[in-house]
Amino acid sequence: MNKNTTTNTRVEEVFNLYINHMKEFLKEAKLNHEEYTNFVNWADRLGREGELPLFADVFLETHVLQAMYTDMPGTQPSLLGPFFIEGSPLVEKEPGKSYVVLPQRPDEPGETFYFKGSVSNTEGKPLANTRVEFWQNDHNRGYSHFDSDAPEYNLRGHFYTDENGDFEVKTIVPLPYSIPTDGPTGEFLGYTDQHSMRPAHLHIMFEAEGHETLITQVFFEGDEWLETDVAEGVRDELLTELKDQGTYKTASLDFMMRKI
Ligand code: MBD
Ligand code: FE
16 A cells, blocks of 8 residues: 555546456457567667657547537647647737737748637637637747747737637648657657658637537648658548638638537
8 A cells, every 4th residue: 555645536437447458458469478569668768868758649638629529519639739838928909900919929920821810618608818829830840849940939829708708819821740750659659660740730728617628620621641640630620721822822611619
């Protein structure tokens, strides 16, 4: 008995279930001892190189979400992913403007993009003053703080929906993203002959009083990686059309939050 911690019946319940399934799985997989040792060594490197969150979010998170949410009303959640960070700046509309500008460099490379959203509850009531957290990758396909040399919080920000539950944000068009391939996660992709790509996507998290926090993503019709997203994050209702307006692009999507 470990006297440093109190028992946690939920941990016990989940661990027992895990062991029962694991026994069946090992019988079927007929793992030999060398394979087991190889796995432990690989998993050790995965952790030491800081890729455990990456691996888990790419290969497990979608299954957690699908087990939780299939067939419920409201916008489908998608992956939080490994590249969210706390503390993004608050951005506000400049006088006379209908949109907020996502924090970016003065000369941020990429195609100018206006994304509009509306937020309502599952009964269609607009949700004013909903907190919208927004993050995405840049023109070099990296995320600030992780795999881009852009400044901290570049292309990350939060703002609030207006009195009609609407918001509009000026940013750049996100690009398809390759997860890092130079570590243990990439090694695994090689063994299993899988590519490392995710379709272009926006990350959005909505928080509104009395409602379930909605963590989701937005994808674009026609993206070549939609069907084979390495992280399996795509859901039909999260697809929108990227419209070419000449010197800039636009897109929009409606989101529905569930009451608690
Ligand atoms: C990403 O950008 C991402 O969104 C997920 C879910 C996994 C890896 C990289
Ligand atoms: Fe992402």
